[in-house]
Amino acid sequence: MNMHVGDNDISHVVEADKAHVWHHLTQHKKFDAADPLIIVEGKGLHVWNQAGRKHLDAVSGGVWTVNVGYGRESIANAVRDQLVKMNFFGGTMGTIPGALFAERLIEKMPGMSRVYYSNSGSEANEKTFKIVRQISHNVYGGKKSKILYRQRDYHGTTITCLSAGGQDERKGQYGPFTPDFVEVPHCLEYRSQWGEVDDYGIRAANAIEDVILREGPDTVGALCLEPVTAGGGVITPPEGYWPRVREICDKYNILLLIDEVVCGMGRTGTWFGYQNYGIEPDMVTMAKGVASGYAAISCTVTTEKVFNMFKENPDDPMSYFRDISTFGGCTAGPAAAMANMDILEQENLLENTVKMGEYLMEGLEGLKAKHQIIGDVRGKGLFCGAELVADRETKEPVPESVTQAIVAECFKADAVVIGATNRSLAGLNNTLCLSPALICTKDHIDEIVTSIDGAIARVTA
Numbered sequence: 001m002n003m004h005v006g007d008n009d010i011s012h013v014v015e016a017d018k019a020h021v022w023h024h025l026t027q028h029k030k031f032d033a034a035d036p037l038i039i040v041e042g043k044g045l046h047v048w049n050q051a052g053r054k055h056l057d058a059v060s061g062g063v064w065t066v067n068v069g070y071g072r073e074s075i076a077n078a079v080r081d082q083l084v085k086m087n088f089f090g091g092t093m094g095t096i097p098g099a100l101f102a103e104r105l106i107e108k109m110p111g112m113s114r115v116y117y118s119n120s121g122s123e124a125n126e127k128t129f130k131i132v133r134q135i136s137h138n139v140y141g142g143k144k145s146k147i148l149y150r151q152r153d154y155h156g157t158t159i160t161c162l163s164a165g166g167q168d169e170r171k172g173q174y175g176p177f178t179p180d181f182v183e184v185p186h187c188l189e190y191r192s193q194w195g196e197v198d199d200y201g202i203r204a205a206n207a208i209e210d211v212i213l214r215e216g217p218d219t220v221g222a223l224c225l226e227p228v229t230a231g232g233g234v235i236t237p238p239e240g241y242w243p244r245v246r247e248i249c250d251k252y253n254i255l256l257l258i259d260e261v262v263c264g265m266g267r268t269g270t271w272f273g274y275q276n277y278g279i280e281p282d283m284v285t286m287a288k289g290v291a292s293g294y295a296a297i298s299c300t301v302t303t304e305k306v307f308n309m310f311k312e313n314p315d316d317p318m319s320y321f322r323d324i325s326t327f328g329g330c331t332a333g334p335a336a337a338m339a340n341m342d343i344l345e346q347e348n349l350l351e352n353t354v355k356m357g358e359y360l361m362e363g364l365e366g367l368k369a370k371h372q373i374i375g376d377v378r379g380k381g382l383f384c385g386a387e388l389v390a391d392r393e394t395k396e397p398v399p400e401s402v403t404q405a406i407v408a409e410c411f412k413a414d415a416v417v418i419g420a421t422n423r424s425l426a427g428l429n430n431t432l433c434l435s436p437a438l439i440c441t442k443d444h445i446d447e448i449v450t451s452i453d454g455a456i457a458r459v460t461a
């Protein structure tokens with residue numbers, strides 16, 4: 001429709017959205033009777049919708065992405081300047097921001113060496129799976145092709161990423177899946193699979209070794225894990241887990257792939273989530289917070305040892321990494337990522353994340369002391385969750401409808417946007433998720449915690 005959209009009336013935008021946009025993760029029947037929400041503007045931690053209502057965003061763009069907050073002119077300017085100078089060239093060539101961001105990134109990741117650019121978290125993870133499969137062909141004569149993933153983890157939306165997905169509801173109806181992906185047990189002590197054990201972290205890591213021995217170590221090429229499980233219920237790793245995981249991978253010559261799509265770029269108070277646990281990975285993927293959503297960029301980062309396996313045999317025309325991502329050559333991504341990193345450094349946002357993360361956890365502990373429905377609170381930095389139960393003794397999870405009612409109540413009553421595990425794990429979509437931008441203050445956190453307090457009181461009344 002050829003129509004001028006006035007500054008104060010965006011009703012046509014709503015009509016166009018309703019008529020033509022297929023929203024993510026959304027059952028559209030509700031839009032027969034209601035309008036979709038259009039987010040029009042953002043500044044700091046706040047966004048405004050089409051009706052002019054101001055919301056406090058406690059989940060950084062809904063999906064833990066806008067780490068430095070909305071309305072950052074320095075990032076927009078860096079992208080604009082770069083686009084005017086040189087917007088794109090396919091990744092067989094280099095670009096100035098591509099080279100310079102890779103250098104800065106590797107400075108933050110001791111032990112890592114090479115950066116491969118693409119556009120989404122899913123795509124970055126697909127690259128690691130292709131690398132593992134090609135190493136299997138080139139180095140192990142077809143052995144070591146299996147990739148282990150963990151129950152409750154998520155690694156993306158493509159069929160192969162779903163094959164590595166530990167969330168039954170996300171996978172449901174999308175099979176058949178890519179073969180040779182094998183699940184290992186989750187590491188959530190609150191829902192221990194082995195009853196009360198003294199050293200749950202070691203026990204959960206050893207359960208990975210059990211799977212490796214069952215499958216045969218010479219069939220397993222890699223283990224792919226989130227540092228802190230995000231959408232699967234904000235699962236912080238138990239004491240001792242990560243060092244033991246690294247030990248097991250070394251023992252059986254298995255590559256450790258760490259999916260930092262959510263935790264990367266400061267979310268947990270360190271540059272990368274794994275850096276909280278004193279280990280070094282073989283490959284790391286990242287996306288969301290890399291440019292805080294100001295441009296689409298993802299990175300697959302490897303050690304020089306992994307990289308060299310694709311370089312050592314130039315006489316074999318099939319031995320190099322024969323992969324391309326067209327938009328991995330967009331310069332907007334690394335230009336935005338550098339400006340994003342400037343903000344994280346200049347505003348000391350890692351320190352703020354640690355401090356505000358502790359304050360948020362105190363707030364959640366306070367809510368747990370007050371409300372029986374909160375069975376467990378977990379978090380690292382500014383990625384925190386509260387697991388809701390119908391009964392604290394039995395730990396029976398609340399139905400997803402109750403979790404969603406609390407999210408909806410925060411939204412309706414206080415215009416506070418919080419998140420929750422949703423349609424991920426049958427019977428276990430019961431964790432409220434909080435991941436405010438890393439610039440948040442005590443006032444923002446007070447507002448979020450107060451809103452959840454009131455919402456729980458009303459929903460459980």
Ligand SMILES: Cc1ncc(COP(=O)(O)O)c(C=O)c1O
Pocket residue numbers: 063119120121122123125154155156157226230231259260261262287288
């Ligand atoms: C841990 C993790 N890995 C990968 C992905 C996939 O990222 P993308 O949606 O950018 O493909 C997500 C998305 O939420 C995620 O949470």
